[in-house]
Amino acid sequence: MSKTVLILGANSDMAKAISKEFSAAGFNLLLAVRNPQNENEIAFDAVDFDSHEAFVKNLPTVPYVVVVAFGVLIEGDESFTKPKESLESTLVNYSGVVSILGHMAKPMAERGSGTIIGISSVAGERGRGSNYVYGSAKAGMTAYLDGLRNYLFKKGVHVVTVKPGYVDTKMKAHKPTPKIVTATPEDVAKALIRAYRSKKNTVYVLSVWRWVMLIIRNIPEFIFKRMSL
Ligand SMILES: NC(=O)c1ccc[n+]([C@@H]2O[C@H](COP(=O)([O-])OP(=O)(O)OC[C@H]3O[C@@H](n4cnc5c(N)ncnc54)[C@H](OP(=O)(O)O)[C@@H]3O)[C@@H](O)[C@H]2O)c1
Secondary structure, eight states, rough: OEEEEEEEEETSSHHHHHHHHHHHOOOEEEEEEEOOOSTTTTEOOTTTTGGHHHHHSSSSSOOOOEEOOOOOOOTTTTTHHHHHHHHHHIIIIIIIIHHHHHHHHHHHHHHOOOEEEEEGGGGGGSOHHHHHHHHHHHHHHHHHHHHHHHHHGGEEEEEOOOOEEEOOOOGGGGGGGOGGGGHHHOHHHHHHHHHHHHHEEESSSTHHHHHHHHHHHHSSSHTTTTSSO
């Protein structure tokens, strides 16, 4: 029997490529989106916390793989000038993840198998002036996924944290980034399924990001605060 993958935020550009990759690998797809357009999609809103318990209970099966692909970007001066939108973005990027996985992890742990894959971000590795609200939520998401991995290890469920670096999606369409540090959604999908198969804990999609972030993490704060990063 085919295994099922649940993709949360299935309309994201990365999620579409991820769906194709899992479908090609023989998985059944459960596509969770805010506004379902056909019978293959199910309604899911990351910030409708009260609906999450029923959402999980009503799934036709306990998925073998769960991919968290939803998120909103808030960056530049907006982190400073738009406090309301900033708060709302943390509810999607952090609280929404904690809420839905809080409900989803239980039946997977009871079954004693499966993989949760969360798309976090390198933005969570150090607070930067250019995206400190988004980065703080992704830092929370990364720590949450890491802790969940360690908790669920003894229960047979694996957790993968994906840090894609820049990806050419609609989220970044307003601000083109250099090719050498920019992955395609297909690169993300391939890295993600490889990580799933090899039970990796954390993956950078383009390996250049491992080195970029090593440097960024190690710049002394008194220099870092003078930079425009
Ligand atoms: N693009 C990058 O450079 C980059 C880099 C690192 C990490 N990431 C992360 O990768 C993930 C996917 O990003 P992407 O670039 O593929 O973005 P995207 O194409 O802009 O997709 C974001 C998705 O999140 C969904 N979403 C937003 N708020 C939601 C809510 N309250 N409930 C449910 N779904 C919600 C959107 O749904 P609708 O379709 O209904 O609007 C959309 O489908 C995100 O977590 C993002 O933070 C992106």
